[in-house]
Amino acid sequence: MLSPQPEIINPVLSHEDVSDVPAAFVADPFMLKVDGRWYMFFEVLNSRSGKGEIGLAVSHDGLSWDYRQIVLDESFHLSYPYVFAWRGEYYMIPETLQPGAVRLYQGDPFPDRWTLKQTLVEGDFADPSIFRFHDRWWLFACTTPYQHDTLRLYFADRLLGPWVEHPRSPIVEGNARIARPGGRVLVFDNRIVRFTQDCYPTYGSQVRAFEISILTPTDYREQEAMESPILKGSGTGWNRFGMHNVDLHRLGKRRWLACVDGVTRDERKRSVRRR
DSSP states (O other): OOOOOTTOOSOSOOGGGOOSSOEEEEEEEEEEEETTEEEEEEEEEETTTOSEEEEEEEESSSSSOEEEEEEEOOSSOOEEEEEEEETTEEEEEEEOTTTTEEEEEEETTTTTOEEEEEEEEESOOEEEEEEEETTEEEEEEESOTTTOOEEEEEEESSTTOOOEEOTTOOSEESOTTTOSBOBOOEEETTEEEEEEEEOSSSTTSEEEEEEEEEESSSOEEEEEOTTOOOEEOOSSGGGSSBOOOEEEEEOSSSOEEEEEEEEOTTSOEEEEEEO
């Protein structure tokens, strides 16, 4: 299980920190470190419009965070702002169910403004999670966003495609406990770990980890990690009822920094920093 350092007071960010829109909750944190500063992007549920928007907070040490502003707002709901860097540019693939596509946004400029670069894959996809491994791009996404029980896999030689579905896809079918992505896919030391939301008995009850042992354009194999589940509800406070997102970053050989979120008594999700 991931545990916070003793000096961290959780949550480090809540809906009460959002100052430019009325926020019901914050959720789905993802972060990047650029020029010595941490940038965290997350869903803000605007209680006035009823739709998700993407907010930004910044930190110099990864422990204390300052909310800045909403940086991406569309006519439809946004969540799960999966941010990553590639060849000196910064990209985001948020969940965009209503347009019926996985959409790639580019920082223009990073981190305050994001513009649509290209549609990658057509379809209704929840929590699309992209990563690079062995000179290819790979993309997990849940194609049953309300049942949370089907996970598909796509790959491409170039970020802008063309993207094709893996012959073993769907990787998971009919299992809401391990299908829906739950954070950044972790690639380190030639290992790959995907995180998944356990959506039984309710959506986002805990986060489980699966290590991928074979990933090629023709084959796929995984097994659940011994440490799984890595996150679950504490029974009290900000994450009383569950946790459903994690973004892990390696700082050194034995040091990691991660952001997660949790579900409180009133079902509001809050992000938190752990190290």
